[in-house]
Amino acid sequence: MRAGASARGARAILEFGDWLAVCFSAPLVELTQEPLAGIAHLGPDILAADVSWVEIMRRARALGPVSLGELLLDQRVCCGIGNVYKCEALWTLGVDPWLLSDALTDESLTQLFATARHAMQANLSGGFERRFESGRPRAVHGRRGRPCPRCGTTVAARLQGEQARWTYFCPTCQRTGASAS
Numbered sequence: 028m029r030a031g032a033s034a035r036g037a038r039a040i041l042e043f044g045d046w047l048a049v050c051f052s053a054p055l056v057e058l059t060q061e062p063l064a065g066i067a068h069l070g071p072d073i074l075a076a077d078v079s080w081v082e083i084m085r086r087a088r089a090l091g092p093v094s095l096g097e098l099l100l101d102q103r104v105c106c107g108i109g110n111v112y113k114c115e116a117l118w119t120l121g122v123d124p125w126l127l128s129d130a131l132t133d134e135s136l137t138q139l140f141a142t143a144r145h146a147m148q149a150n151l152s153g154g155f156e157r158r159f160e161s162g163r164p165r166a167v168h169g170r171r172g173r174p175c176p177r178c179g180t181t182v183a184a185r186l187q188g189e190q191a192r193w194t195y196f197c198p199t200c201q202r203t204g205a206s207a208s
Contacts (some may be wrong), residue, residue, distance in 0.1 A: 071105050119142050
């Protein structure tokens with residue numbers, strides 16, 4: 028927390044020696060005496076140097092058929108991919124966010140997770156500046172109503188999944204059967 032900032036309205040404040048972690052918008056805060064109890068179900072860290080693609084595929088397939096947009100955000104499969112990277116990875120590969128996971132081979136599904144990971148790694152240095160990778164502005168996330176940089180079609184957005192997260196996509200580049208490669 029920055030010096031002079033107020034913690035008013037915080038849902039949780041954790042103090043660790045000389046720094047504070049302040050959370051303002053957590054829908055649920057759970058406290059536990061057992062450190063791993065609350066996170067045992069989480070998948071591997073997508074940014075870990077030794078990330079196990081085999082483990083990510085095992086966890087993804089164990090869920091059965093799930094829309095790819097929801098699967099990328101499922102922290103039981105792997106931790107770290109957020110909505111921006113979900114949308115951009117799906118667009119990069121020209122994949123329909125509502126396509127079910129069982130429609131992809133393990134190789135294609137691994138490529139999807141690896142594409143999100145690559146973009147996240149590219150943004151680790153220098154902070155997040157509304158850029159996706161290699162200095163390129165985001166292609167679809169947050170760009171509803173603007174032209175797709177690949178084909179010019181208007182970028183669309185719809186709520187997806189139980190968490191009702193916005194999914195930004197190109198209806199032309201990402202229709203089922205379309206491919207960017």
